[in-house]
Amino acid sequence: MKKTVMIVDDQMGIRLLLEEVVKAAGHDVMTAENGKEALDKMKGKRPDLLLIDYKLPIMDGPTLLSHLEEQGQIIPAIMMSGLVEEAMVHKERFENVKEVFAKPFNVEEARDHINRLLKERS
Template sequence: MKKTVMVVDDQPGIRMLLEEVLKREGYEITTASNGKEALDKIIEKKPDLLMVDYRLPIMDAKGLLNTLQEREIYIPAILMSGLIEEIESRRDEFPMVEEVFAKPFNIDDARLHVNRILQQNR
């Protein structure tokens, strides 16, 4: 069965880029433009990995991850942000986060990290 990656970002270009690259890796991709939309989709079908932009409209990454934690839904996550220092200093607040990417990120690095996380969490 194919592993599923959910890409949550309010920038359509980033969603499309990650979707294209990760589909080539053999993953099924779902996307959302904000945390609320992501939460609704996660309740429908839980992905194997989340790639979430830190700053999102309606519900941000912190709101999404906290809600999942409260509901005892564990999904390994990659946080993406232009504010890497702020996130790194508060990383202990996000137990699901396995990796933090600074935006803009290297797409080959992103692909390698996604593969590694999904292989670790079989």
């Protein structure tokens, strides 16, 4: 069954790369440049998986996750960051965060993690 993945990153190159990976696996993609835009888009359609950058303009990854959990929305998430040690703290803090990727990440490993988390949601 086709799933939907939302990619939230302020770097267009990262969004495009991950979009290609997700679409190649046969899934739909939603994208956003920051947490606020992601929340706005999720009002129309709820994704099955989130790929969220830790540091974002306007609303960062942890703030987005806080809003989702306050609303009772439990959506598996992968947090991405160049500050992986700092981001790892949020794996403990948020129920939604299932994985943390260090940037730059290995595309093959990212694809495997994305596919595994989507299968767990089946």
